[in-house]
Amino acid sequence: MTYTWDFHSIWQNFDLFWFGLQVTVLYTVGSIVFGVLIGIATCAARLSRWRFLGYFARLYQELFRCTPLLVQLLWFYYAFPLLVGVNVDNHFAAMLTLSLYVGAFYAEIFRGGIISIDRGQQEAAAAIGMSPSQAMWRIIAPQAIKRMLPSFINQSVIQFKNTSLISVLSVADLAYMAAVVNGQTYRPLESYTVMALLYLAILVPVTQLADLLEKRMRTSD
Amino acid sequence: MTDLARTNDAAFTGPVLQAVNLSKNFQKLQVFQNLSLDLQRGEVVALIGPSGSGKSTFLRCLNMMETPSSGQVLYQGASVIPSFRDRGDQIGIGTLRRNVGMVFQHFNLFPHMTVLQNVCEGPISVKRMPKAEAQALGMHFLGLVGLAEKHDSYPSKLSGGQKQRVAIARALAMQPGVLLLDEVTSALDPELVGEVLDVIRTLAREGITMAIVTHEMAFAADVSSRVLFLDKGRIAAEGSPDEIIFNPSDERLSNFVSRTRN
Numbered sequence: 274m275t276y277t278w279d280f281h282s283i284w285q286n287f288d289l290f291w292f293g294l295q296v297t298v299l300y301t302v303g304s305i306v307f308g309v310l311i312g313i314a315t316c317a318a319r320l321s322r323w324r325f326l327g328y329f330a331r332l333y334q335e336l337f338r339c340t341p342l343l344v345q346l347l348w349f350y351y352a353f354p355l356l357v358g359v360n361v362d363n364h365f366a367a368m369l370t371l372s373l374y375v376g377a378f379y380a381e382i383f384r385g386g387i388i389s390i391d392r393g394q395q396e397a398a399a400a401i402g403m404s405p406s407q408a409m410w411r412i413i414a415p416q417a418i419k420r421m422l423p424s425f426i427n428q429s430v431i432q433f434k435n436t437s438l439i440s441v442l443s444v445a446d447l448a449y450m451a452a453v454v455n456g457q458t459y460r461p462l463e464s465y466t467v468m469a470l471l472y473l474a475i476l477v478p479v480t481q482l483a484d485l486l487e488k489r490m491r492t493s494d
Numbered sequence: 495m496t497d498l499a500r501t502n503d504a505a506f507t508g509p510v511l512q513a514v515n516l517s518k519n520f521q522k523l524q525v526f527q528n529l530s531l532d533l534q535r536g537e538v539v540a541l542i543g544p545s546g547s548g549k550s551t552f553l554r555c556l557n558m559m560e561t562p563s564s565g566q567v568l569y570q571g572a573s574v575i576p577s578f579r580d581r582g583d584q585i586g587i588g589t590l591r592r593n594v595g596m597v598f599q600h601f602n603l604f605p606h607m608t609v610l611q612n613v614c615e616g617p618i619s620v621k622r623m624p625k626a627e628a629q630a631l632g633m634h635f636l637g638l639v640g641l642a643e644k645h646d647s648y649p650s651k652l653s654g655g656q657k658q659r660v661a662i663a664r665a666l667a668m669q670p671g672v673l674l675l676d677e678v679t680s681a682l683d684p685e686l687v688g689e690v691l692d693v694i695r696t697l698a699r700e701g702i703t704m705a706i707v708t709h710e711m712a713f714a715a716d717v718s719s720r721v722l723f724l725d726k727g728r729i730a731a732e733g734s735p736d737e738i739i740f741n742p743s744d745e746r747l748s749n750f751v752s753r754t755r756n
Contacts, residue, residue, distance in 0.1 A: 396559060397602035397661075401616035401668055402592035404578055411619055415606050 293450030307372035312379030386421030516565035526727035543724035595665030655686030
């Protein structure tokens with residue numbers, strides 16, 4: 274079988290790819306920001322003295338870590354509106370689901386980092402009169418963040434790729450726009466190859482940077 | 495009453511730190527029962543006893559690092575409540591710990607901070623002291639423990655003995671009324687014990703009030719004005735170093751002392 278690669282029609286539609294890429298970056302960055310906030314709150318609940326809060330946080334984490342993201346997206350867009358009787362915009366459903374999904378994983382990364390810090394650090398901070406929150410932000414968190422950074426970056430890289438699933442809710446991200454270009458040009462090989470290369474082009478520098486960061490942190494210990 | 499009036503009040507003549515009928519149990523395990531201690535200003539009290547006698551847990555109750563199961567801790571006559579903040583005439587854990595410093599067996603220096611930052615952390619973030627003032631104070635106490643030239647190093651670059659001396663400087667920088675030392679030489683290589691004990695001897699000469707849990711009998715005898723022998727969660731003997739360590743009357747005590755002295 275001979276196939277002649279022809280990127281001509283792809284270049285003509287490159288503005289569509291560019292638009293999709295921007296949407297993908299927007300949803301990634303947005304869901305990471307919300308996810309970090311949700312993750313901090315969930316982690317605080319898990320570590321809280323109030324057991325009830327911990328159980329509640331745990332339930333949320335299990336729901337979002339143990340069901341597929343695709344299933345969650347479909348549920349929040351098609352099922353959730355029936356449950357609450359309010360129409361949910363697809364952009365809202367996408368951002369909400371992505372944030373809740375990644376927040377559940379971030380919470381576990383944050384918690385792991387914090388409980389890995391020696392108990393003596395908390396005691397030493399307390400012994401000079403620090404309040405629990407001072408001890409957390411001045412002593413525990415700076416050490417924990419350093420330890421959790423590799424897993425955090427890794428989860429964020431996965432998140433970038435996971436945003437491709439929001440195309441099923443007709444959010445015009447990179448994956449959705451590639452399908453649009455394919456529909457217009459009938460050039461699936463070119464359309465989907467360019468899409469894959471664009472994901473790759475963003476993430477390779479990110480993972481390289483992460484490796485570099487990790488190496489630098491290891492030497493600073 | 496303001497914080498200043500309440501703390502480090504030179505005019506206050508009663509015991510600076512008191513434990514009244516303290517008991518501690520973890521679930522069913524009784525660690526100690528009804529221990530009382532009056533610590534006078536300038537006094538150095540050594541707590542000795544076999545492991546499991548409850549001496550470390552008792553010391554940790556004095557700054558509420560462990561919450562006593564019953565009994566009361568008083569700092570300069572004010573009773574301590576198990577909440578962080580003060581309430582009325584009662585002082586909270588925060589105020590207590592600003593005035594009762596502690597040094598740990600495993601140093602617990604903050605690894606992400608330099609030596610000077612470790613020492614200045616309390617004055618800056620707890621006492622809200624201006625940075626320049628805190629640094630001058632920090633350098634003063636680093637000088638006292640003989641580590642002024644290490645102020646820019648990170649803890650990971652120090653020997654065990656140096657780490658412990660920094661930990662002592664960190665506690666002193668809060669200018670506490672009392673210093674609690676919890677087996678501060680137990681994690682050190684034998685050749686590094688001396689430098690830490692020398693620093694503590696200096697503090698005793700300077701008139702710093704201290705309660706010391708230790709296994710070093712000769713040191714306890716040398717530095718303390720009073721020795722408490724704890725056994726099975728009770729004060730089995732109490733007196734001057736001469737009475738307790740050199741001429742023990744009690745049989746268990748004399749067994750313990752002869753096993754650990756040398």
